[in-house]
Amino acid sequence: MKIDTEKLLMIPGPTMVPAEVLNAMALPIIGHRTGEFGELLVDTTEKMKKVFQTKNDTFIITGSGTAAMDMAILNVIDKGDKVLNIVNGNFGDRFAKITLAYKGESIKLENEWGDMAEPEAVKEILDKHDDIKAVTIVHNETSTGARNPIKDIGEIVKDYDALYIVDTVSSLGGDYVDVDKFNIDICVTGSQKCLAAPPGLSAITVSEKAWEVIEKTEKKSLYLDLEEYKKKYNEKKQTPYTPAVSLIYALNVALDLVLEEGLENRFKRHEKLAKATTAGLEAMGIELFAKERARSVTVTSAYLPKGVKDKEFRGLLSKKYNVVIAGGQAHLTGKIFRIGHMGTAKEIHILATLGAIEMALKELGVKVENGVEVAEEILMG
Amino acid sequence: MKIDTEKLLMIPGPTMVPAEVLNAMALPIIGHRTGEFGELLVDTTEKMKKVFQTKNDTFIITGSGTAAMDMAILNVIDKGDKVLNIVNGNFGDRFAKITLAYKGESIKLENEWGDMAEPEAVKEILDKHDDIKAVTIVHNETSTGARNPIKDIGEIVKDYDALYIVDTVSSLGGDYVDVDKFNIDICVTGSQKCLAAPPGLSAITVSEKAWEVIEKTEKKSLYLDLEEYKKKYNEKKQTPYTPAVSLIYALNVALDLVLEEGLENRFKRHEKLAKATTAGLEAMGIELFAKERARSVTVTSAYLPKGVKDKEFRGLLSKKYNVVIAGGQAHLTGKIFRIGHMGTAKEIHILATLGAIEMALKELGVKVENGVEVAEEILMG
Structure with a gap:
């Protein structure tokens, strides 16, 4: 094993x-x-x-x-x-x-x-x-x-x-x-x-x-x-x-x-991590999948940028940059990706994940704006 | 915890x-x-x-x-x-x-x-x-x-x-x-x-x-x-x-x-441990429960000696001598006890278990012969 x-x-x-x-x-x-x-x-x-x-x-x-x-x-x-x-x-x-x-x-x-x-x-x-x-x-x-x-x-x-x-x-x-x-x-x-x-x-x-x-x-x-x-x-x-x-x-x-940690503190932490993740992705120019009024605080979903293949993107993220995220399920397979930010997830994990996504997308020829800095602003708050 | x-x-x-x-x-x-x-x-x-x-x-x-x-x-x-x-x-x-x-x-x-x-x-x-x-x-x-x-x-x-x-x-x-x-x-x-x-x-x-x-x-x-x-x-x-x-x-x-270990070796080990356990218990003067023709090589069951209460016996074994064995199930509750000798169980575990049973039964006023020595003979074989 x-x-x-x-x-x-x-x-x-x-x-x-x-x-x-x-x-x-x-x-x-x-x-x-x-x-x-x-x-x-x-x-x-x-x-x-x-x-x-x-x-x-x-x-x-x-x-x-x-x-x-x-x-x-x-x-x-x-x-x-x-x-x-x-x-x-x-x-x-x-x-x-x-x-x-x-x-x-x-x-x-x-x-x-x-x-x-x-x-x-x-x-x-x-x-x-x-x-x-x-x-x-x-x-x-x-x-x-x-x-x-x-x-x-x-x-x-x-x-x-x-x-x-x-x-x-x-x-x-x-x-x-x-x-x-x-x-x-x-x-x-x-x-x-x-x-x-x-x-x-x-x-x-x-x-x-x-x-x-x-x-x-x-x-x-x-x-x-x-x-x-x-x-x-x-x-x-x-x-x-x-x-x-x-x-x-x-x-x-x-x-x-x-x-x-306390339930209230935990809810607040999840909310902050979700906000940083969505803001970071949006700043990069990535379109979020879930409607704003319905957005989860534990999972963020977003559309794969045009021309990006799911397997290639997540493969690169995992193999080269050691970040494992999920793809879509059922009819959303190959259309969206999902990031879990739950449990004991912390600021560092969001920064690393957003940064790795930036690098992987750039490597795949996608024009990406900086999202990590925007996330930092929220995570500091 | x-x-x-x-x-x-x-x-x-x-x-x-x-x-x-x-x-x-x-x-x-x-x-x-x-x-x-x-x-x-x-x-x-x-x-x-x-x-x-x-x-x-x-x-x-x-x-x-x-x-x-x-x-x-x-x-x-x-x-x-x-x-x-x-x-x-x-x-x-x-x-x-x-x-x-x-x-x-x-x-x-x-x-x-x-x-x-x-x-x-x-x-x-x-x-x-x-x-x-x-x-x-x-x-x-x-x-x-x-x-x-x-x-x-x-x-x-x-x-x-x-x-x-x-x-x-x-x-x-x-x-x-x-x-x-x-x-x-x-x-x-x-x-x-x-x-x-x-x-x-x-x-x-x-x-x-x-x-x-x-x-x-x-x-x-x-x-x-x-x-x-x-x-x-x-x-x-x-x-x-x-x-x-x-x-x-x-x-x-x-x-x-x-x-x-190999399946054959494993089967032989279990058989030997079972033989030592049953022989040891019998030598002590304890009556086995399962019929000889049907005896398991992984679990040995035996009647509680007359006058011995299950909870008292197993409680003493566990609390004083740190050996945990099982009682009977369904209509056999309070009538038999069961010893598991499976998985990675070894000679030392059989010796320790039989010895602890001897001590516990003696402490409960039961006349018990020496069973450990008989078990040793088999375990050495």
Whole structure:
């Protein structure tokens, strides 16, 4: 195995992980049916709840964010149940695919990719169908760098029977999320984004209203059955199946770092980094992809300059300048690039990334203005 | 977070993990959509195939062994399909529970816990029902320390249409498994047992015969859908969803250690450690639980001596003597104890464990003969 350990990882997750978090995984494994593990699980879960800002039951799952998205749907719908899937990107669409995989009826509210969903449009659909069982939305569309107004939409959904299911995979710990204030019934996130822990874990919160639905829903999985997680946690402070012990060590330390910095400070840092990144790119003469009113604070998306090929551009950035950024997904492949500035990302990373982009584009024959200096102005502020 | 790093972990998984495997997780995270990760995934998958002894498609899953067991069933059965679940322990029973969770019809072939399944009995059921879609069996019942004759049963199942699904979670890499020779259609394992990697990953192999069934089976999950894994691996050498990158680093190094030692040598080591453990316990005057003909080489189970309380015994072992062993599961709780001697377990660990058991039992007022010396004789051989 040979891993290049010198690259700057500026993709929208997994993110760079601080050494003290990585080193936690070098600790010996402990038995997952011991009291010692129980204490660790409770401690980690309680910290997760603080970050989610919730009193709802919260579970840590061994599996990626998609596993938690799967759980959010399969535990609350039966065959034929209507789900309103708000779609303005690849992950919004993933909720629709999951709805169909479990034989639900997916009502899609589609918005332009790169823009946000309109709360009023959600209300209209909820008024039209009185039997919608759940509304799904992605807070921060990793695929487009656009942010949805989950607080405003939560204000609407709370007046209906439908459960409010929110994916905060690439926002929790970097952007303002308050599960209880936003009336979120089921909130899912991943370890490898704004929490800056390694990938492989996800987390899910479940409200009382959601439990009432879950209890009446037919079992459709063993590994992803929420009631198994609840039972084992309440009875023994354990997980129903073997958890990724080392990843839980890492998540525990990563959550300490999040809480030490403080959620408010963390949100402000992400906002500043996003502002510097977008201003820097714009100063270079690069067109941003996400609409201004919908811009994410954790992921910036921009069009590839004319004539620049995605593979060539990102290849040069990675191979010559050691900066790894992401391309587009689905129909945006080859059209946009994406920069993740989340987790423990700092001023230095933004400067290095913008500078490397300048160099790579110049090398590819693109006329580029200086963007780094503009970014500096914001980063100093 | 406070972890006791000084204990000897002698439970039947997770096992102790060598420092070089743990340290691999301290490497920086790489992007999972990069060519570099693709190479790592292919390399790790190819090593996994060598250990499975198979040419079949093989996938590494972010999730525990139960996730892979879930996949083995949900991808091959539709509602009402008959599955023959061979049950002689907790994990055999888990396959039956999964069958029911996906609305299959579970035909249970139950055997005494601690004993093995009879190949002839399997044949009888397959002859009686001509529409059994799959046969499930657990090679090494972690819950009882008993081993099933998966080679002999494979010889029978291959003459029927039914798929042969085998759980080798606590045997692969420690006991003789040859997926292709044993005619196994779907074989699942976990990272945290005989492979001595950290918990959190599982692996699954899929035969051509199994793919034919999978293609005709209704989708019942997104996260655990095998065709998504196949498609993404074949097209891009990637996983469909974010994998636990750090755990794959660790698994890669752990597989190197397995292959360096050599499968044959590894099987012999496990056999010797098992013999020493059982002989040592018997010499002490402790009654073994699993029947002699069915004894596992990776887990030894034994009755708690009369009057000895499980919690008191294992508590003393762990707190005073720093040896962690497991109790019984399901109806065996409080009746048996289990020692795992798998992965990178060595002579020293058996000696220490047997010695600690002697001390703990003496302290609890049990008359115990010397077992360590008897074990030494075998370990020297």
